[in-house]
Amino acid sequence: MNLNTGSKPQKMYPVLLALILFLTVGCSQNEGSEEVEEEIIFEEEEEEEEPEDEIEEKPGTPSPISGIYVDEEGRLERPVVGVMYDNNPRARPQAGIYDAEVIYEFYVEGNATRLLAFFLINDPELIGPVRSARPYYIEKAMEYHAIYAHAGASSRVNEEIKSLGIQNVSLLGPGSGAFWRESHRRAPHNAYTSMDNIRDTAKNLNYREISEFEGYKFHEEKVALASGQAAEHFEVRYHAAYRAEYRYNEEAKGYDRYYTDQRQYDETHDEEEEKPILATNVLVQIVPARLIPGSGSGILEMDTIGSGKAYYFTMGEMMEVRWEKDDQEGFTRYYDIDGEEVTLNPGQTWVQVISRDELLTVDEVEQEN
Numbered sequence: 079m080n081l082n083t084g085s086k087p088q089k090m091y092p093v094l095l096a097l098i099l100f101l102t103v104g105c106s107q108n109e110g111s112e113e114v115e116e117e118i119i120f121e122e123e124e125e126e127e128e129p130e131d132e133i134e135e136k137p138g139t140p141s142p143i144s145g146i147y148v149d150e151e152g153r154l155e156r157p158v159v160g161v162m163y164d165n166n167p168r169a170r171p172q173a174g175i176y177d178a179e180v181i182y183e184f185y186v187e188g189n190a191t192r193l194l195a196f197f198l199i200n201d202p203e204l205i206g207p208v209r210s211a212r213p214y215y216i217e218k219a220m221e222y223h224a225i226y227a228h229a230g231a232s233s234r235v236n237e238e239i240k241s242l243g244i245q246n247v248s249l250l251g252p253g254s255g256a257f258w259r260e261s262h263r264r265a266p267h268n269a270y271t272s273m274d275n276i277r278d279t280a281k282n283l284n285y286r287e288i289s290e291f292e293g294y295k296f297h298e299e300k301v302a303l304a305s306g307q308a309a310e311h312f313e314v315r316y317h318a319a320y321r322a323e324y325r326y327n328e329e330a331k332g333y334d335r336y337y338t339d340q341r342q343y344d345e346t347h348d349e350e351e352e353k354p355i356l357a358t359n360v361l362v363q364i365v366p367a368r369l370i371p372g373s374g375s376g377i378l379e380m381d382t383i384g385s386g387k388a389y390y391f392t393m394g395e396m397m398e399v400r401w402e403k404d405d406q407e408g409f410t411r412y413y414d415i416d417g418e419e420v421t422l423n424p425g426q427t428w429v430q431v432i433s434r435d436e437l438l439t440v441d442e443v444e445q446e447n
Contacts (some may be wrong), residue, residue, distance in 0.1 A: 134302055136298055141199050143222065144179035145296025145424030153199045157245075158289040159276055160219040162228035163193035164207040167319055168268040170337065174205035176344035176353040182218055182429045185367060189317040189378050196222055197273060204346055206270030207263065208249065211235050214380040216244060220407045223289035225280045229257070229269045232377075242406070247271075247283040253279035287301060289408055300331050300358065300423040304394030312440040312444075314362060314430040326394040332356040332425060333391065358425025359411060360391040363401050367433035380431070388412055389438065392423050396440065 138147035138152055148154065163172050165183070172193070175181065177200035183191050188333060194215045211231040219226040230250030231239065239246055247253035249269055258273040260268045304414060310326035324333035335342045335355040344353035366381040385402040399420055403410040412420040432438065 125431040142293030158222040158224040160224040164209040167209045171345045172393045173345035174202035177202045208269045227290045295421040302393045309396035312395045357428045361426040362389040
């Protein structure tokens with residue numbers, strides 16, 4: 079049988095053409111559908127990632143002596159200033175204490191005390207009353223590489239200031255023009271100055287432009303002690319007329335400071351601008367003390383170089399620590415029972431330096447003699 083006849087190819091051609099056309103269109107439609115489906119799947123897979131939670135950085139830079147953050151870095155790029163304060167009952171309340179970042183209270187002769195306040199980020203317009211220097215206060219000024227402001231000194235102390243190269247502004251020495259006498263108090267409890275006066279005078283005397291030292295370690299925010307004992311009220315008693323008392327203020331997360339039973343305020347405090355003294359940290363440091371041999375006026379020596387017992391109070395709690403200072407210029411460090419350096423909370427710090435453990439009394443906690 080011969081399949082190649084003359085009439086059959088002519089009849090089959092339209093049918094084959096239609097079949098090819100159908101298959102071609104069908105494949106094209108299927109390919110188009112697959113492309114659409116692939117595009118949909120692709121769009122579903124490309125989901126936007128949720129942004130990670132960003133850790134909010136605290137603005138500014140912390141002060142090396144208080145841990146308080148400041149936006150103006152220029153306030154940190156200048157020397158620390160230490161001011162010698164009168165603490166006689168006739169000199170209270172003092173001006174400028176509210177703005178200080180660290181304040182020391184030491185014995186002087188006659189069971190009295192004086193204060194040494196350090197400033198870096200604040201510039202009080204009124205500071206005083208200012209009194210004369212003592213040797214162990216000089217060592218504290220050296221720790222902070224500070225400009226030391228005081229109202230004169232004994233010949234022995236002046237010689238020490240000169241030999242140690244202490245950059246000082248003194249009522250009876252270099253920079254005497256930085257001070258004035260106020261009329262509302264009687265001499266010698268009426269010598270005053272201002273931070274602008276001290277800094278301008280130091281600049282005119284070509285003193286250092288920045289203090290170089292490694293300060294305390296600070297938390298960014300106030301935190302409770304990891305292993306502290308309750309201490310919401312305590313007292314440091316130097317003498318009947320020199321008694322520092324601290325009462326914990328839960329709302330402010332600090333200690334309200336009282337002196338001889340009176341709430342302590344800055345002298346510039348008024349109804350519009352209250353300036354109560356609030357201590358975030360209190361360090362009670364115990365150091366050996368004795369009279370200088372042959373001193374008729376009862377001038378003291380205090381061994382602030384070395385090591386010994388101390389107590390740290392913050393957030394209504396306390397713990398026993400150890401202080402260490404290697405030499406005159408060395409910074410006093412505080413260590414816990416594990417030998418780790420204590421990290422302070424940001425805010426004002428008071429350092430109460432005493433000669434005997436029993437001068438400290440703490441409610442709810444028995445002190446060892």
